[in-house]
Amino acid sequence: MNQEEMKKAVAEAALDYVEAGTVIGIGTGTTANYFIDALAGIKHKIEGTVASSEASAERLRSHGIEVLDLNMVNEVSVYVDGADEATKHLHLIKGGGGALTREKIVAAASRKFVCIADESKLVDILGQFPLPIEVIPMARSYVARELVKLGGEPVLREGFITDNGNIILDVHGLQIMEPTKLEAQLNNIAGVVTNGIFAIRPADVLLLGTETGVKTLT
Numbered sequence: 461m462n463q464e465e466m467k468k469a470v471a472e473a474a475l476d477y478v479e480a481g482t483v484i485g486i487g488t489g490t491t492a493n494y495f496i497d498a499l500a501g502i503k504h505k506i507e508g509t510v511a512s513s514e515a516s517a518e519r520l521r522s523h524g525i526e527v528l529d530l531n532m533v534n535e536v537s538v539y540v541d542g543a544d545e546a547t548k549h550l551h552l553i554k555g556g557g558g559a560l561t562r563e564k565i566v567a568a569a570s571r572k573f574v575c576i577a578d579e580s581k582l583v584d585i586l587g588q589f590p591l592p593i594e595v596i597p598m599a600r601s602y603v604a605r606e607l608v609k610l611g612g613e614p615v616l617r618e619g620f621i622t623d624n625g626n627i628i629l630d631v632h633g634l635q636i637m638e639p640t641k642l643e644a645q646l647n648n649i650a651g652v653v654t655n656g657i658f659a660i661r662p663a664d665v666l667l668l669g670t671e672t673g674v675k676t677l678t
């Protein structure tokens with residue numbers, strides 16, 4: 461299997477976690493897109509979806525899948541999304557597509573978080589992938605200086621504005637040994653909306669696409 465086939469295989473495997481008659485949380489990115497396409501085949505079985513980005517909402521609607529406002533929903537049964545890095549402890553880095561804040565909100569509001577990724581995303585220690593941080597525009601320089609004090613090298617994602625109207629700093633050079641601690645510490649910097657470490661609310665299941673098939677890590 462090549463990388464695209466692995467992404468498609470994990471996306472299809474995630475259909476097993478879809479509960480009939482419930483609202484499904486939908487992630488963002490190429491792997492989540494395969495999940496949206498697969499979900500279209502069973503759209504009549506679910507109540508609707510909550511999307512983590514405008515791009516995913518648009519793709520869902522193009523398949524005739526209902527997209528609901530999270531504020532109008534009592535419970536999201538499962539959230540399915542990709543990742544930029546994942547550990548065997550199911551801690552993640554997300555935000556390569558810039559949708560990290562809405563992704564974190566939908567993940568937090570969901571009973572179960574199923575992460576879908578090809579095996580290239582599995583790492584021993586998070587941080588090789590530059591850590592995305594969503595920042596209120598007026599705080600850009602202040603937050604960047606604070607990140608340098610923590611040993612990171614922040615780089616502005618040029619020409620990119622999030623769905624929430626903010627900027628992204630991609631932080632290089634971090635070796636994330638204590639993901640829950642760093643996640644909380646970064647979120648405490650004034651001007652940070654959220655950061656791409658998903659450890660305080662990690663995934664509950666990681667479906668990993670490998671050359672020999674889909675592996676399930678819990």
Ligand code: 5RP
Pocket residue numbers: 487488489490491492541542543544553554555556557558559560563
């Ligand atoms: C978007 C994300 C994505 O889940 C992450 O970037 C992985 O994307 P892909 O499935 O395209 O590799 O966090 O903000």
